[in-house]
Amino acid sequence: MILSRREKFVCYAVTYLFALFLLAPIVWMLSTSFKGQLAIFQKPPSLFTEFTFQNYAAVLSDPQFLHAFWNSVLISSGTVVVSVALAVPAAYGLSHLTGGRRAGFLSWVLLVRAAPGMIYVLPYYLAYSQIGLIDTRIGLILINSVFTIPLAIWIVIPFFDAIPHEIEEAAIIDGATRFQTMTRIAIPLAAPGIASTAILIFIFAWNEFLFALTLTRFEARTAAVSILSYMAYEGTEWGKVAAAGALILLPVLCFSILIRKYLVQTTAGGVKG
Incomplete structure (x- = not known):
């Protein structure tokens, strides 16, 4: 379909x-x-009035933020490993089902992801309190995986x-x-889709806030939650908040750039390779 100059202009403008x-x-x-701090509240506001690294220096010298940042790395990576390890075999098995059985299984899988996370907070909090998983990295990895595995299954199935x-x-x-067929043929051919899924899982776990806020205290606190420490009763340190936000954004950006080729490959391309 050939677009007119006006249609192209509209498309580019909207984009x-x-x-x-x-x-x-x-x-x-x-x-x-x-x-x-003074430049942040300048009126009228300006994008670039001064250039200082003092906010980054303060955040990077904060042991609580560094501890939380490392927690985010471990928890997000662990969520990727658990979710991919369970979702890929499940997606492979479901891709070989046909008819009503496949639709039924996929519907049940989707129900877990469709429910809002808030309704899971109290049950998981009570359960974690009984088994000692409050404020643990394993506890966050498990609950993150509960929500990412259904998403991963739905994304990977079309590739299989x-x-x-x-x-x-x-x-x-x-x-x-059948196991050798899955591991030596199906998974390598579906690698672009699995890699794309891993990126989405990592981003979801990295940015997750609700469960990290309610199920942790200090030891397992993530970087996203640690920003709240810069919002005290006396006032919000907006420079540190912005610097911490930029540092949290950086790993996701780098991770996406490093494996961006998987995001643009189609399943057909993976099969041909």
Whole structure:
């Protein structure tokens, strides 16, 4: 379909406006992170009035924030490992089901993800209190995985569906077991989809706030929750808040850039490779 010049202009305009809408808060946060306390409250406000690293120095010298940042790394990575390890075999099995059984299983899987997280807070808090998982990294990894595994299953299934059944049938005829077919053929061919899913799981776990706030105290507190320490009764240290927010954004950005090729590959491309 060939678009007219006017239609192209409208498409580009909408795209740039949407990008501006998404990026404006990030740009303002970065600008604030390099300002002193007085410059932050300057009227009229300005993006670039001064340039200082004092906010980053204060945040990076804060042992509580560094501890929380390391917790986020461990918890997010652990959530990725657990979710991918359980979701990939489940998605592979469901991709080989047909008819009502597949639709039924997928519907039940989706129900877990469809419910708001708030309704799980009290049951998990009471359960964790009894088994000693309050304020533990394992506890957050488990509850994050409860919500990311259904999402991962739904994302990975189409990648397995796109693999020609003839390839797997040929492997089985040659003597491969179903497990060998999954690990040596299906998973390598669906690698772009699995990598994309891992990125989404990591981002979800990294940015998760509700459970990290209610199920932790100090030992397992994540970076997202640690920002609250800069919002005291005496006032909010906006420079530190912005600097901490920029530091929290950095790992997700770097992680996405490093494996961005998986995000743009299609399943067809993965099968051909």
